[in-house]
């Protein structure tokens with residue numbers, strides 16, 4: 614019964630968002646990204662948002678950020694870091710933040726984690742980074758592949774895998790997707806194309822036609838039945854790199870600052886080559902593309 618009323622509230626929230634976006638042409642916020650900390654136990658070469666000490670929030674700040682976000686209209690929440698499973702404040706841990714957010718009225722809650730700690734965040738979708746095949750992931754992420762799978766096996770919530778695609782792992786992308794799907798531990802596979810400064814992207818990421826080829830490969834994998842999270846509309850938009858950005862309905866809160874879309878919003882050189890697939894997905898849903906709307910409704 615509780616599950617049904619939750620599903621109904623979720624549908625109502627999306628219907629009201631659609632009304633604002635399509636009929637009233639109002640850019641109401643919907644997805645709130647909370648950077649809860651920046652402490653991380655790993656040292657991935659492409660990550661610029663770890664261990665700077667600038668983004669640690671205490672529980673009081675977390676609670677007020679969540680309730681202010683809810684008041685502005687947000688109903689979907691992504692908690693990220695650093696590594697959010699490391700977050701503590703007084704006696705509180707991440708599981709308390711998830712139930713606090715649910716109590717405030719957030720309907721879709723996800724936690725982005727490196728998966729190297731027990732996945733203790735009941736009621737949230739867990740998005741766990743798996744950066745390629747076992748070998749590629751272990752080279753990039755300190756030999757943590759098996760430890761992560763062990764934690765995913767014990768998780769009590771829905772788990773998605775997320776691959777950050779770079780030169781370091783794109784060659785074996787098909788093998789990685791087959792291996793991840795073969796574990797039967799993940800309900801879907803999402804991805805980002807390495808998004809960073811142009812210098813970092815030209816050295817380690819994919820540019821121009823390389824991106825197009827990798828997107829085509831992902832689309833083929835989806836066609837073969839692998840659970841790639843990518844709507845037809847987002848695939849086309851990413852391929853043509855013509856989706857509208859920054860996405861006004863996304864806000865990110867980090868270190869006491871609120872950013873529209875993400876921290877790189879004022880940097881067109883990064884934004885123009887944005888490879889965050891979920892942003893492209895949301896942009897397409899907000900333009901009313903049916904495949905992207907369906908994808909959004911399925912995600913929770």
Ligand code: SF4
Nearest residue numbers: 858874875878884887
């Ligand atoms: S790089 Fe630009 S488009 Fe991509 S998430 Fe950040 S602000 Fe949005």
